[in-house]
Amino acid sequence: MNELVIMHDQQAVTTSLKVAEVFGKRHDHILRDISNLRKDIPNFGEMFLEGTEPDSYGRNRKMFYMNRDGFTLLAMGFTGQKAMSFKLKYIEAFNAMERQLVAKQDSYMIADPIERAKRWIEEQKALKETQKQLEIAKPKVLFADSVSSSETTILIGVLAKIIKQNGIEYLTVEGKPKPMGQNNFFKWLRENGYLISRKGDSWNTPTQKAMDMGLFEVKESTTLNPDGSVRITKTTKVTGKGQQYFINKLLGENAA
Template structure:
């Protein structure tokens, strides 16, 4: 479960979209809960900041960033064993990010010597990470979509022992693909589309009787490829 907490404006935060995904809740319900918190007590407004995200169709939707206090208030209403486990993981993620900020992971140099030393250290780290970063960035921004079966091959190339059939099963079980039998079986769920993980390719097929049917194929976006690779590598580790 990578990137539960990120750095934004020199503060450790998470987003409503991330919280909805981790806790398995409807994103709109999370937004409504945040709105209720800020309406009931205006003093908590500073814990939440409005933001936007773009889905696979290029449409912008609302999301909200929150700091540790905002997340704590929001998560108070989440119950159950799984919810408790996720809360603890979030607390640990906030602790790690805030520790980095306090101990220099995101330090601001105060002298020219400190600035030069920090620049040299960062250059070394960037050079070491360069192949991985270039791969991740190129995949995330790629316009090329691939089939789920092809994603299974990419995962195997990254040391994940999984085939196409098991990958489909995993995606259905985790709520990325629709599991109910019918015409939309194995189509992306709304959550997956909102996250920009998939695109649906539609192909018109002409039949000898003159009728035309439309075939729909689920394809993984560049962002989705990076997302699932990171997901499985995190599970593996």
């Protein structure tokens, strides 16, 4: 139930992927329900924003961000005692996130001109000091970020974003420096023996070495095909230990 609500474009939102996970529903069914709402809601765009998120193979898949109003409309049809419990937790998560937003109100949102000027000066001083400390202690910040991100398993594509946000702009792929991104990160993992490079059903799944090191987890899910057959999907996720390992390893390579 971690991170039910996140910040996106300075707004408290959740995602269709998280709703599907928490309520135990198929994501394509959630997308279908959102699509049905689009037909009936004139201000659909104020509550739902289409986006993409990489799957375990680094391929972008369609998803939606939604604010509290969008979630409320979507979740109206979810029934049962368990569903009600999840709805209440979501509402509290939205409330908590919005309380944080109010507490961290930016200077430009303060009506009183004198108080606004004071807050702006304080913000600029804090920003300069933060930037100074980040430059001095950049390796420590990188390590701290890796620790905080290790609280749960994450997708490989998400880890690539975290690594780039933490200052690692390039990695060596095919003997050359390439921009950090999910596709090049997948290549790097295959080249360095962490993911299987052989094309087939096991492509981009962890090698035995990586599994023995505890760097990945593989989660299986079943999907019912229209013809009645069952398709098994394997999703590779990076463990907390793996997040720390790869960030520190890439930090060392970039420092060399």
